[in-house]
Amino acid sequence: MDRVELIPPPEGDDAVRADAYAAAPLLNCLLREVAEPVAPGVHRLPGVDRLIRVRGGRRPAGPEVRAHGRWRHLGHTELVKLVSEELRRHTGLSNHELPAEMIDSRDAVAAILAARARSAVPEDPYRRSEQSLITGHPYHPAPKARGGGPVGAWLPYAPEAHASFPPALLGVREDTLVEEGDTSALDALGQAPPGYRLLPAHPWQLDLVDLAEPFADGRLIRLGTAGSDAWPTAAIRTLYAPERDLFLKFSLDVRITNDIRRLWRHDLLRLRRTDEAVARAFVPGPAVWLSDRGYRTADFAFEELAVLVRDGLHGRLLPGATPLLAAGLVEGFDGNPLDATGDPAAWWEAYLGVVVPPALAAFADHGVVLEAHLQNTLVAVDGGGLPVQALFRDAEGVKLLPEVSRAAGWERLVYCLVVNHLTEVAGALAERHTGFDPWPAARRAFARHDLPEIAGLLTSPTLPGKTNLLLRWTGADGADARYLPLPNPLAG
Incomplete structure (x- = not known):
């Protein structure tokens, strides 16, 4: 096997580094799905009939396009334009949404880099690994897009920025509660008044959905925040609460990579059957399945307010691991x-x-x-x-x-x-x-x-x-x- 050139993390100011981080997965997609190799590091884009060359292997860098007999460097904005034109000709379809997501992804990386420079690196190596994904999915054109919203709306909840925050706590009226499986761990996060049950929520999601009506008529009440912080894993909408040794997976009405990250009704309704089937496949043996024990939500916002309870790590790891x-x-x-x-x-x-x-x-x-x-x-x-x-x-x-x-x-x-x-x-x-x-x-x-x-x-x-x-x-x-x-x- 030929050795792949090791590309170190991009250097320079945050703008230059953000361009490099954002270009790598976009180039991976372009070279895998559309381009035609013609020489080592050189590919032809058949739609626009242009040559593009890159250096590196797993994380291509330094894109250049051949024009007027010479190679010219492509900045990220130019790369997005080139990819968009190639795809328009390749598929016969136009798409105004994806180029905006590519730019949003690059701008998100710049904000993440600036935030990481200001934040302390977590002591826990597990947390460091979960919150390390600056590039993200190496074969997605916009892995860090955050829905196009302002940085201030999502950065406080970004794992890549080493975020940590307490989940919001809501009370949902008992006659509107929907749950399945073992959700008892949620009740330990706080206390709901008589006639209500505790429902934790992701604070970002509360900013994304309109719940004015259930708050107004009393089906939903605010109960503050949990008494201790949780931190977002690489999945962004899944939080780990270390003091409770509990993972909580929420809905987020934001497109992250290919999906709007809701807990969809059809997935929740099959959750117990799926989880039980997987759990049976992991007994016995050292390998572990982190069980999705159950979910809780409200019938008037079934997907929007759903929270899934997942096993923690304690007692499941081998000693000293x-x-x-x-x-x-x-x-x-x-x-x-x-x-x-x-x-x-x-x-x-x-x-x-x-x-x-x-x-x-x-x-x-x-x-x-x-x-x-x-x-x-x-x-x-x-x-x-x-x-x-x-x-x-x-x-x-x-x-x-x-x-x-x-x-x-x-x-x-x-x-x-x-x-x-x-x-x-x-x-x-x-x-x-x-x-x-x-x-x-x-x-x-x-x-x-x-x-x-x-x-x-x-x-x-x-x-x-x-x-x-x-x-x-x-x-x-x-x-x-x-x-x-x-x-x-x-x-x-």
């Missing part, structure tokens, strides 16, 4: 074990050993398709930084057979686990160790499992790559997944 977000390992943070390991082969073998078997076993033995991508996987490491345990989360993204076909479920698992997850971790490890090839070990890890799909996985020349740029440009539903073939590094 420290959880870290898999996406944080790729993005980088102070204390990242990838920076310290002197034996990449042993580290990678250990990583594969904790992540791959539970995901494959859940599929093979229980018909459970985990959304095992980088943001839904925690990897716990021992005192020496060696992976010893995997923890998976988010029932909302789980699919069950036969609700989806086996073929569709396998394609989704391969995309999430291999393309989105292992490819990125493997690339980050290979960047740090010249000449290290992570893929023979990965092939062995998959070959150990007796699934009929494994032989095809290890011989197919391609893997499915999700087309986030084209999905957003063509206005597809956020839950859709359309794939294009990518070279398969597992095909030895």
Whole structure:
């Protein structure tokens, strides 16, 4: 495997660094989904019939376009214009929303960089990993877009800015309460008056939705804030309350990557069945499923005010193990074990050993398709930084057979686990160790499992790559997944 050039974090003032951070995932999308390679680092954009070149590998940088016989640097604004024109010609469709999101994403990065310069770095390595994602999704055209609202509206709640704040507390009249599963942990966050039940809320969401009528007629009352802070995970709308060892997932009426981040009714209504199916797939074994125990909401704002209760970490980690977000390992943070390991082969073998078997076993033995991508996987490491345990989360993204076909479920698992997850971790490890090839070990890890799909996985020349740029440009539903073939590094 050719070693990928390690691109350090962008330097310069915040504007220059924001351009670089925002350009990398946009270029990844453009080069994966539309452009045609013509030479190392050089691609042709067929719609506009222009050549573009970049340096670097996983995180392309320094975009230049060929014009009038010479290469000219592209700033982020020019890059957005070029991509938009290419997509308009490529698809025959116009889209005014996505270019605005690309600019919003870049401006959000600038605000995040400025805020991080003013904030103290969290002492907890787990929190540092969750709040490290300045780039974010490496194959999304606008991973940091925050709905186009003013910075002051969202920055106080941004994980990348090391935010921490108490959840808002509401009282919802008992005759309008809707709940399912075990939501008892919510009642410990405060006290509701007679005739009401406690309903925590994300303060940003309260600014986004119109609740004037239920507040006016008494179906909803304000009860202040929780007595202790929680901090946002990489998912933004999911908060971790360390004093309660509890995760709380809220609705946010903001488009983040491909979706408006509501807890949708149809997902909530299938939550218990999905979560119970996944929980059965994780007994016994060192791998852990962080259960979505239940949800609580109000019947007059079922999706807008829904809150989901998720297992915490205490009692689920192996003794002495420290959880870290898999996406944080790729993005980088102070204390990242990838920076310290002197034996990449042993580290990678250990990583594969904790992540791959539970995901494959859940599929093979229980018909459970985990959304095992980088943001839904925690990897716990021992005192020496060696992976010893995997923890998976988010029932909302789980699919069950036969609700989806086996073929569709396998394609989704391969995309999430291999393309989105292992490819990125493997690339980050290979960047740090010249000449290290992570893929023979990965092939062995998959070959150990007796699934009929494994032989095809290890011989197919391609893997499915999700087309986030084209999905957003063509206005597809956020839950859709359309794939294009990518070279398969597992095909030895």
